[in-house]
Amino acid sequence: AQSVTQPDIHITVSEGASLELRCNYSYGATPYLFWYVQSPGQGLQLLLKYFSGDTLVQGIKGFEAEFKRSQSSFNLRKPSVHWSDAAEYFCAVGGGATNKLIFGTGTLLAVQP
Amino acid sequence: DVKVTQSSRYLVKRTGEKVFLECVQDMDHENMFWYRQDPGLGLRLIYFSYDVKMKEKGDIPEGYSVSREKKERFSLILESASTNQTSMYLCASTRGSIGNEQFFGPGTRLTVL
Numbered sequence: 001a002q003s004v005t006q007p008d009i010h011i012t013v014s015e016g017a018s019l020e021l022r023c024n025y026s027y028g029a030t031p032y033l034f035w036y037v038q039s040p041g042q043g044l045q046l047l048l049k050y051f052s053g054d055t056l057v058q059g060i061k062g063f064e065a066e067f068k069r070s071q072s073s074f075n076l077r078k079p080s081v082h083w084s085d086a087a088e089y090f091c092a093v094g095g096g097a098t099n100k101l102i103f104g105t106g107t108l109l110a111v112q113p
Numbered sequence: 114d115v116k117v118t119q120s121s122r123y124l125v126k127r128t129g130e131k132v133f134l135e136c137v138q139d140m141d142h143e144n145m146f147w148y149r150q151d152p153g154l155g156l157r158l159i160y161f162s163y164d165v166k167m168k169e170k171g172d173i174p175e176g177y178s179v180s181r182e183k184k185e186r187f188s189l190i191l192e193s194a195s196t197n198q199t200s201m202y203l204c205a206s207t208r209g210s211i212g213n214e215q216f217f218g219p220g221t222r223l224t225v226l
Contacts, residue, residue, distance in 0.1 A: 009153070032212050043117070043203060043217035044156075051212050090155060099144055099207045100171075101215060105155040 002027050004093050006104035013081050014112050021076040021107050023091035033074040034092040034101065035065055044090065050074065061085070086111045116140070117218035119204055125224045132191040134221050136204030142216075143209035145187035147171075147179065150201040150220070162187055163209065194225045 005024045013019055025031060032051050036044040048059025055067040065076045074091060088108045094101040120135035138145065144163050148156040148171075158171030160179040168179050176198060180188045187206075191198055201222050205215040 034214060036217075041220075043219045044205075044215075045217070046214045049212075049214055095211070099209075099211065099213055099215065100146075100158065100161060103148075103156040105153060 002093065002102050004091050004102050004104035006089075006091055006107050008107045009105070010108045010110070012110040012112060015083050016080050019076075019078045019081045019085070019109070021089050021091075021109070023074045023076065023104060024072050025074065025091070025093045026072065027093050027095065027102075029095050031093045032095050032099075033065075033067060034094070035059065035063070035074075035076050036090045036092065037061075038088045038090065038106075040087070047076070047089075081109075081111055083111045083113070085109060117204055117206055117216050119202075119218040119221050121221050122219060123222050123224075125226065126191075126194050127226050128195060130191075130194050130225075132194050132223065132225075134189040134191075134202055134204075134223070136187045136189070136206075136218055137185055138187075138206040138216070139185065140206070140208075140216070141184065142206035143184075144207045145181065146205040146207075146215065147177075147187065147189045148203045148205065149173070149198075150203055156203065159189065194223075196225050199223060199225045 003026045034049045035047040091104040092101040117138045146161040147159045162168045162181040178190045204218040207213045207215045
């Protein structure tokens with residue numbers, strides 16, 4: 001079955017510390033992978049996406065993610081977290097002509113001073 | 114920039130009422146989606162549409178219907194609202210070609226009393 005797992009429901013990091021949010025997927029075909037961010041009370045905004053090619057992709061706001069096919073993972077990273085990064089982060093996998101997505105349950109990030 | 118708008122940010126309805134949630138996109142996207150978002154469950158697909166007057170059920174269609182009479186507008190209908198439909202509802206749209214990301218509206222927080 002197709003699925004996305006985000007094992008960390010809630011993460012707290014200190015401002016300036018590095019961040020890694022985990023995402024594992026199960027998908028029968030070549031996956032298209034996405035990370036979205038949702039600030040409080042807002043819709044989802046795309047951070048980055050991976051389709052093919054270089055397995056390390058750069059996104060907005062200083063985020064990057066690495067696709068590891070052997071581990072079925074697509075972890076999101078940021079070298080130095082800012083207080084404004086506090087939000088909920090969703091990993092998603094998709095494919096096919098309709099661009100339907102399967103979302104993970106999200107990771108809520110808190111940033112402490 | 115792509116813009117996806119939803120008719121209401123907050124909505125309070127009573128059990129048994131018929132509820133309409135409207136979504137409009139301004140980028141001529143072929144595909145449109147309705148999700149509900151609940152804490153700990155992530156985003157779950159209710160219905161999607163890949164063309165005018167075309168629709169497909171998502172993962173949780175029970176209690177909902179949709180209408181797409183014009184390309185830019187996708188409506189979600191709760192025929193008889195129930196308290197278990199209290200949730201955040203998110204609309205999204207995307208181009209029909211493979212691999213395009215979904216663009217999200219700001220969401221409608223619906224409370225059914």
